[in-house]
Amino acid sequence: RTDSDRLWQSLMDMAKLGATAKGGVNRQALTDLDRQGRDLFIQWCRAEGCTIRIDNIGNIFARREGSDPTAKTVMAGSHLDSQPTGGKYDGCFGVLSGLEVIRTLNEHNITTQSPIEVVAWTNEEGCRFPPCMMGSGVFTGVLEFDAMMARTDADGITVSDALDAIRYRGSDEVSPSEIKAYFEPHIEQGPILEDTDTTIGVVIGGLGQKWFDLTLTGLEAHAGPTPMNLRRDAMMGAAEVTQALNRIAFDHQPHGRGTVGCMSLHPGSRNVIPGQVKMTLDMRHWEPEALISMSQSLATAVEEICQRHGLEYELTPTANFAPEHFNKACVDAVREGAKQLNLSHMDIISGAGHDAMFVGRVAPAAMIFVPCKDGISHNEIESATPEHVHAGCNVLLQAMLNAASV
Amino acid sequence: RTDSDRLWQSLMDMAKLGATAKGGVNRQALTDLDRQGRDLFIQWCRAEGCTIRIDNIGNIFARREGSDPTAKTVMAGSHLDSQPTGGKYDGCFGVLSGLEVIRTLNEHNITTQSPIEVVAWTNEEGCRFPPCMMGSGVFTGVLEFDAMMARTDADGITVSDALDAIRYRGSDEVSPSEIKAYFEPHIEQGPILEDTDTTIGVVIGGLGQKWFDLTLTGLEAHAGPTPMNLRRDAMMGAAEVTQALNRIAFDHQPHGRGTVGCMSLHPGSRNVIPGQVKMTLDMRHWEPEALISMSQSLATAVEEICQRHGLEYELTPTANFAPEHFNKACVDAVREGAKQLNLSHMDIISGAGHDAMFVGRVAPAAMIFVPCKDGISHNEIESATPEHVHAGCNVLLQAMLNAASV
Numbered sequence: 117r118t119d120s121d122r123l124w125q126s127l128m129d130m131a132k133l134g135a136t137a138k139g140g141v142n143r144q145a146l147t148d149l150d151r152q153g154r155d156l157f158i159q160w161c162r163a164e165g166c167t168i169r170i171d172n173i174g175n176i177f178a179r180r181e182g183s184d185p186t187a188k189t190v191m192a193g194s195h196l197d198s199q200p201t202g203g204k205y206d207g208c209f210g211v212l213s214g215l216e217v218i219r220t221l222n223e224h225n226i227t228t229q230s231p232i233e234v235v236a237w238t239n240e241e242g243c244r245f246p247p248c249m250m251g252s253g254v255f256t257g258v259l260e261f262d263a264m265m266a267r268t269d270a271d272g273i274t275v276s277d278a279l280d281a282i283r284y285r286g287s288d289e290v291s292p293s294e295i296k297a298y299f300e301p302h303i304e305q306g307p308i309l310e311d312t313d314t315t316i317g318v319v320i321g322g323l324g325q326k327w328f329d330l331t332l333t334g335l336e337a338h339a340g341p342t343p344m345n346l347r348r349d350a351m352m353g354a355a356e357v358t359q360a361l362n363r364i365a366f367d368h369q370p371h372g373r374g375t376v377g378c379m380s381l382h383p384g385s386r387n388v389i390p391g392q393v394k395m396t397l398d399m400r401h402w403e404p405e406a407l408i409s410m411s412q413s414l415a416t417a418v419e420e421i422c423q424r425h426g427l428e429y430e431l432t433p434t435a436n437f438a439p440e441h442f443n444k445a446c447v448d449a450v451r452e453g454a455k456q457l458n459l460s461h462m463d464i465i466s467g468a469g470h471d472a473m474f475v476g477r478v479a480p481a482a483m484i485f486v487p488c489k490d491g492i493s494h495n496e497i498e499s500a501t502p503e504h505v506h507a508g509c510n511v512l513l514q515a516m517l518n519a520a521s522v
Numbered sequence: 523r524t525d526s527d528r529l530w531q532s533l534m535d536m537a538k539l540g541a542t543a544k545g546g547v548n549r550q551a552l553t554d555l556d557r558q559g560r561d562l563f564i565q566w567c568r569a570e571g572c573t574i575r576i577d578n579i580g581n582i583f584a585r586r587e588g589s590d591p592t593a594k595t596v597m598a599g600s601h602l603d604s605q606p607t608g609g610k611y612d613g614c615f616g617v618l619s620g621l622e623v624i625r626t627l628n629e630h631n632i633t634t635q636s637p638i639e640v641v642a643w644t645n646e647e648g649c650r651f652p653p654c655m656m657g658s659g660v661f662t663g664v665l666e667f668d669a670m671m672a673r674t675d676a677d678g679i680t681v682s683d684a685l686d687a688i689r690y691r692g693s694d695e696v697s698p699s700e701i702k703a704y705f706e707p708h709i710e711q712g713p714i715l716e717d718t719d720t721t722i723g724v725v726i727g728g729l730g731q732k733w734f735d736l737t738l739t740g741l742e743a744h745a746g747p748t749p750m751n752l753r754r755d756a757m758m759g760a761a762e763v764t765q766a767l768n769r770i771a772f773d774h775q776p777h778g779r780g781t782v783g784c785m786s787l788h789p790g791s792r793n794v795i796p797g798q799v800k801m802t803l804d805m806r807h808w809e810p811e812a813l814i815s816m817s818q819s820l821a822t823a824v825e826e827i828c829q830r831h832g833l834e835y836e837l838t839p840t841a842n843f844a845p846e847h848f849n850k851a852c853v854d855a856v857r858e859g860a861k862q863l864n865l866s867h868m869d870i871i872s873g874a875g876h877d878a879m880f881v882g883r884v885a886p887a888a889m890i891f892v893p894c895k896d897g898i899s900h901n902e903i904e905s906a907t908p909e910h911v912h913a914g915c916n917v918l919l920q921a922m923l924n925a926a927s928v
């Protein structure tokens with residue numbers, strides 16, 4: 117068993133770096149606070165006798181050797197960076213659970229056949245430098261290194277310069293082919309485990325995602341003198357597209373998701389009919405065909421709505437990730453771990469993107485979810501209990517031992 | 523007949539003050555550019571032998587005496603202030619048409635029984651200092667003087683200080699009871715005259731207005747892991763309210779109007795379900811009962827939508843003006859004028875609020891509309907033809923003569 121108090125203490129110590137007044141964390145990728153978090157993590161790993169490797173995008177790999185020098189590594193990890201209004205658990209729980217596994221193995225003098233490795237991926241959140249999951253994306257070849265180095269934040273600073281500034285551009289070459297199994301513990305960031313009073317989510321994969329930017333262009337005109345039938349009201353179109361997206365998601369239950377998160381109206385005056393609306397669309401599904409069918413239905417709906425309201429439109433894809441089905445053996449290892457520990461558990465699909473979904477494309481991977489309060493994440497009030505966090509860490513230990521001793 | 527070239531030249535000269543790169547005008551109320559516009563107008567009026575009165579809110583009255591010292595005044599006017607992205611005609615057309623009437627009477631040595639007076643109302647647009655129609659509102663007692671003096675712009679400057687800064691706080695007492703008839707020429711700001719190829723709109727009144735601020739509050743949550751049926755998506759509610767407002771307006775044709783001009787989503791991130799949406803609602807109608815029925819339908823719809831989506835809401839009225847029916851004799855004078863001049867004309871209802879609608883509450887009033895290109899106003903591309911502008915000014919002359927010589 118892992119040590120609940122030690123794990124909790126490490127989570128709380130890490131949360132001091134970038135702590136916000138409202139009890140959350142602001143430790144965005146490649147800032148000096150991120151550097152402090154990385155330094156602390158490395159210091160803790162060195163104290164456990166780990167060797168450290170850092171690759172060209174700043175991913176940190178901390179290694180505890182196994183008995184077989186030729187064996188592939190059993191890896192755990194997640195990320196240390198946070199949203200600007202982030203919580204204490206999103207990311208850190210995965211990384212520090214990996215560290216707690218190593219501390220537990222050391223404490224009990226357990227030798228595994230495979231080496232055990234903990235990874236902290238660079239810039240999972242993508243809030244300062246889009247896109248998200250940048251470190252694991254480059255590591256797995258899903259994202260292109262040079263293109264990512266050139267990405268800039270709102271101040272025009274590149275990833276390349278920010279990485280040098282915190283001195284985390286490494287030269288170690290780490291290959292996905294070294295990985296025997298990758299496990300990522302994470303808070304669920306959704307309400308299902310809490311709703312069903314379940315401690316462990318055995319994550320069998322992640323929803324595919326299609327993101328779009330949509331611009332609707334009509335004609336701005338005075339709200340008073342312009343009769344309803346002579347309007348080209350971009351907001352009328354935007355309202356109908358929002359409803360269409362929601363209807364399409366509801367038509368594709370239980371896995372369909374549809375969200376309009378951003379919308380801006382031009383000119384944005386209370387007595388002017390909006391001549392232009394810009395909005396974002398986020399669609400997700402578990403089945404590749406359903407995701408395609410959803411996006412086709414959306415395209416048809418947008419076309420029809422714009423025709424009817426005399427609007428022009430531009431629908432631009434901004435992200436497109438296929439659903440990820442995790443490796444059966446890894447998923448089984450997690451489920452077995454939960455069973456061995458007598459923890460309530462259920463199979464679950466991740467609605468959010470995670471580093472594990474990129475790793476899963478090139479190596480066996482799975483995830484372990486624990487509940488978070490009210491399903492809330494990316495919010496300073498994000499919260500999880502010591503019991504759930506500890507249970508997730510114990511399942512990680514069990515799953516890693518299952519994988520490492522085979 | 524008035525002088526088309528002289529009127530046009532005055533419009534173009536006035537449009538130089540605050541001219542924008544895109545051909546529009548930015549001459550907001552109580553700025554130094556507004557002062558320059560007022561100074562120019564007064565200089566032109568003085569050159570025609572007018573006496574000038576300025577009241578406590580800076581409304582300017584330029585008077586050409588009549589033959590009967592006890593007679594009430596026949597007044598024309600509108601406003602000289604503009605939107606930040608305003609056009610050359612909105613407001614100025616009315617004021618400078620009044621001036622052109624005086625110039626024409628002088629040129630032809632015509633003596634009217636009633637005095638002729640031209641008024642430039644302060645802050646019609648309300649964009650720097652809400653609300654709109656401030657000068658005519660104070661003059662007619664619809665708006666309270668002290669409250670208006672305390673209104674501030676975005677920099678915290680009060681109307682009182684701004685009025686002093688441009689030295690347009692007057693001490694002349696001008697009473698609505700002096701007015702025999704008030705005529706306000708204005709561009710239509712809508713598409714109806716152009717659509718029906720009509721030169722003169724005989725404005726029989728103005729739509730009533732009810733404005734609201736609506737805040738919808740749900741729960742912000744991650745767009746991926748949150749199933750559709752567990753969401754409290756404020757944007758879903760906002761989309762449905764937008765549609766309900768439009769449906770209600772369509773159900774109350776031909777006079778109903780419904781517009782959502784502003785909307786802001788919190789937190790406004792593409793993969794976060796909006797926890798809060800703030801939006802504005804603008805409803806208008808010609809019949810008082812219909813306007814009440816519209817706002818009742820809206821309240822019912824908002825209640826039902828919020829119930830269904832688990833949202834809380836706050837629906838706050840921000841403006842409430844009854845429909846204004848103009849004085850029959852004044853309207854007839856405008857219609858007669860158009861007939862006498864053989865101009866195509868139609869009765870029309872103003873969809874926008876105008877100073878005439880406040881004046882009409884306390885004195886006989888009517889308006890004269892001319893077409894503007896594509897019905898566009900509050901936009902730098904606002905445009906009107908010299909022919910239409912001249913026709914409107916001739917109708918004003920005719921209507922004023924009809925009223926002044928009786």
Ligand SMILES: NC(=O)NCCC(=O)O
Nearest residue numbers: 248467468469470746793
């Ligand atoms: N875990 C997480 O918040 N990922 C961000 C990308 C997403 O929206 O799924």
Ligand SMILES: NC(=O)NCCC(=O)O
Nearest residue numbers: 340387654873874875876
């Ligand atoms: N004429 C005009 O633009 N008035 C502004 C108030 C309104 O929205 O009707």
